Amino acid sequence: MNAQSVDALAALVPDGALVALPPDNSLPSVALAKALIRRGAKGLRLLGVPVSGFATDLLIGAGCVAEVQTSAVSLGEAGFAPRFTAALKEGRITVRDATCPAIHTMLQAAEKGVPFMPLRGIIGSDILANRPDWRVIDNPFAPPGTDPIVLLPALSPDFALFHAVLADRHGNVWLGRRRECATLAHAAKRTLVTVERMHPGNLLEDERLAPGTISGTYVEAVAVAERGAHPVALLDEYGFDAGYVAAYARAARTQEGFEAWLSEHVLGEHRERAA
Amino acid sequence: MIQPEERLAAALARLILDPAAPPARHIAVGAASPIPAAACWLVKKQGHDVRLSLLHKRSGNPFTEGTRELFDLTGQGRIDLFFLGGGQIDGEANINLVGTGEWPGQEVRFPGSFGSAYMYFMTPRTILFREEHSPRVLVPRVDNISAPGVSPPGVFRRGTAQALVTGKGVFRFDPARARFTLESAHPGEDAASIRAATGFDYDEPTSLPATPDPTEAELALLRGPVCDEMLETYPDFCARVFARKAAA
DSSP states (O other): OBBBOHHHHHHTTTTEEEEEEEEESOOHHHHHHHHHHHHHHOOOEEEEESSHHHHHHHHHHHEEEEEEEEOOBBOOOGOOOOHHHHHTTTTOOOEOOOOOHHHHHHHHHHHTSSEEEESSHHHHHHHHTTTTTTTEEOOTTTTTTTTTEEEEEOOSSSSSEEEEEEEEETEEEEEEEEEEHHHHHHHSEEEEEEEEOEEEEEEOOTTTTTGGGOOGGGOOOEEEEETTTTTTTTTTTTTOOOOHHHHHHHHTSSSSHHHHHHHHIIHHHHHHHHO | OOHHHHHHHHHHHHHTTTTTSSOOOEEEEEEEOOOHHHHHHHHHHHHOOEEEETOOOOTTOSOOOOHHHHHHHHHOOOOOOOEEESEEEETOEEEEEEBSSSTTTTBBBOOOOHHHHHHHHSSEEEEEEEESSSSEEESSSSSSSSOOOOOOOSSSSOOOEEEEESSSSEEEETTTEEEEEEEEEEETOOHHHHHHHHHOBOOOOOSOOOOOOOOOOOOOOIIIHHHHHHTTTTTHHHHHHHOOOOOO
């Protein structure tokens, strides 16, 4: 598998796709989110795995998103996600609230190829009251009527997008202990990954790297994007750029401020490259 | 000079060690929670045998199966204590992390429920912590329930809130009556000032004790080894509360 450009990866994602993104502590591809904005993607349905952060707020602000399913949207220390909040209030996006382990469980059901999985908790939460697709049944292994439990349907995103450290020419990608991205890749129909750099050998032939590697079986395309998680931290490669996110949060309080930020930090990058 | 954050951390540490509560062998602390994290480190540095799993700790993160591992551990009953907050908290210990107004937060949207709708059920005890103590946070009834304070008989649930700690005082929670009792007031507060700042009804003793100050030994631990552990994750907090700067 040869590495493609980030923009080529973004071109593979059609409008309206169900796109799963990890949050700011689990290796989002901010580079790919920016490329989707440059491509002018529309009507995306985003899935936060299991919550959403900076990349989701960018995509919403840029008008790429119709729906968000997530357990929370936040910029961490920089506060609430301003474009998400504005779009919700203005009715421009549909928000389907979940709770973190429910999203993991729906993906794990898809990973196993079973139609649903049970999960404890949730009963009595208004999340359940607003999720007609989630059911409560009687535990069939307990005496009848003694143990209600929630069933969650399998969820297979059209695309999983994330950023890893290494990829090799077999399409294997290494991201260490962030195994939620492995579950995500197993569950998704198509997985697109940006990486810091290419690895010369086969990641699966290195016993130390293999446990943190996702097999190329699950990976459709790879692009090299140096600092592709920025401003988010990437393992021990680089830290979180709090100043950048705080500046974004200030700018994005208004749509005008957001658009000026976008022009400088997303569309501007493209113009520089095209020049 | 005792910082309010130091007093809160010491109060939380006493609740963690409450001999009447289920044992806290393994405590998990969520992101952006410096005071609960300081309380847990204080307990550990006092020499108690407790395992801490601090989420979002960049180096030495405890998990190797991704973010789902916390929930799998908790599902098995391996996490004994967790901390939750709330944009709104009501007198039955219901918490709202979604937002006010119509679902899903049409008036003021909060970030979202995170894992609360699961963790609140599956840990043997939860300490509710929210520094802001005002009628807009402590409400008669939450607008939306992210996670319920109590559950009907038959719904699997390992525990409930043990206590609610705010910037003004400490409440204990009685799940049988689904009701808080004010236990102590922090310096500068009294029964009347707390009543005025609390939107929900609760019980209180005829004579309200003051929340104890941290001891000299507790302060020394907080400002020394506890701060050492927290510098990487919470540099701003350590600079502000302990007047300590991380090495550049």
